[in-house]
Amino acid sequence: MSPAVKGAYAAAAAGVATVVAVAVLQVPADSDGVAARPFPTVGVLMAGGEHWCTASVVDSPHGNVVATAAHCVAPAGEDGEPGEVAHDGLAIGELAFAPGFSGEGAGSQPFGVWKVRSVHVDDRWTKWGDDTADFAFLTVEPDAEGRSLQETVGEGGAPGPDWTSGYEREVTVVGYPESDRNPENKPVSCTTQTRHDEDDPDMLYIGCSGFWTGTSGSPWIADRGGPGEPGRLIGVLSGGDTDVDSTAALFDERAKALYDRAARD
Structure with missing residues (x-):
């Protein structure tokens, strides 16, 4: 069964389940009274200036690579032919990334908004x-001062990719539900164990409430520790039939090939 996507406008049915280490991320103040942001590398992927999905910075040589779900940036193909529209029937629009985004309405973009220069998606998605x-x-442009995205959000904060992960890992998943269910645009976070999805054993599964529409592309980060231990990115949120059920495609060698292309672009 193909999971229901959790992009910007796709419908997601509510479910009832036990909450597993789920929290709306609070923004504490540091010793200087400046708001600390525990996940500055995670933010909103915008299409045409609107919250479309979630995305995150992944460690790369030039600091300019962002990971998200394929359905957030390219129509699904069928029977070997490219799709024509996004999962919800809408045009995707010009893409940009706002890390650390929060606040009502237009909100605050503490690290700016980064234009997406190129998109790298597997043929398995775009054709089948x-x-x-x-x-x-995704590869993003440098800012007006020539700085990279990773340099701006913090060089040591972006998780590195893991191309050979197993299915049973403790992960932290961070995502941005759409504003209808999250008017303050605060990210939700869950730390829990992954396992094979019962409906599709090739997919990863977690059970955590609060992952509504808009959280597609949320990073699944294993081995995350304290400062200087950003962990390893093993996948991104793909879908789920309710806000509690979430799935991800495990990164593999084909994912590595896409990442390598994005890192060179």
Whole structure:
């Protein structure tokens, strides 16, 4: 069964389940009274200036690579032919990334808004709509001062990719539900164990409430520790039939090939 996507406008049915280490991320103040942001590398992927999905910075040589779900940036193909529209029937629009985004309405973009220069998606998705290839890597432009995205959000804060992960890992998943259910645009976070999805054993599964529409592309980060231990990115949120059930395609060698292309672009 193909999971229901959790992009910007796709419908997601509510479910009832036990909450597992779920929290709306609070923004504490540091010793100087400046708001600290525990996940500055995670933010909103915008299409045409609107919250479309979630995305995150992944460590790369030039500091300019962002990971998200393939369905957030490219229509699913069918029977070997490219799709024509996004999962919700809408045009995707010009893409940009706002890390650390929060606040009502237009909100605050503490690290700016970064224009997406190129999109790298697997043919398994664009021709066949294969859920196990529902990941994408984006290359973003430097800012007006020539700085990289990773330099701006913090060089040591971006998780590195893991291309050979197993299915059973403790992960932290961070995402931005759309503003209808999250008017202050605060990210939600869950730390829990992954396992094989019962409906599709090739997919990863977690059970955490609060991952509504808009959280597609949320990073699944393993081995995350304290400062200087950003962990390893093993996948991004692909879908789920309710806000509690979430799935991800495990990164593989094909994902690495996309990442390598994005890192060179």
